[in-house]
Each structure stands twice: as C-alpha cells, then as structure tokens.
Amino acid sequence: MSSIIGVREGTVKSRLSRARKQLETILEGEGAGANRTRNEKRKASF
Numbered sequence: 001m002s003s004i005i006g007v008r009e010g011t012v013k014s015r016l017s018r019a020r021k022q023l024e025t026i027l028e029g030e031g032a033g034a035n036r037t038r039n040e041k042r043k044a045s046f
Helices: 004-028 032-044
Strands: none
Touching: none
C-alpha cells in the first residue's frame, strides 16, 4: 500500500513541477530569454 501512495505522490509532484515550468515560461515570455531566466532560477534553488 505505501509503495502505491509513494508512486502517486511522485507523479503528482512531477505534474506540479511540469505545470510550474510551463507557467513560468508563459509568464516570462517565449524564446531564449525565458530559458535563460528559468535556468538561473534552477541554479539558485540548489
């Protein structure tokens, strides 16, 4: 049972992160500028 819950949590988290990335891309605009800012945010989060 716990393994099933863990898998569900993982899929939900991956979906949330993917949706957040899509939202950031839309908000920042398309093109190299959006990719650059997203990469900088990813580096800062680590």
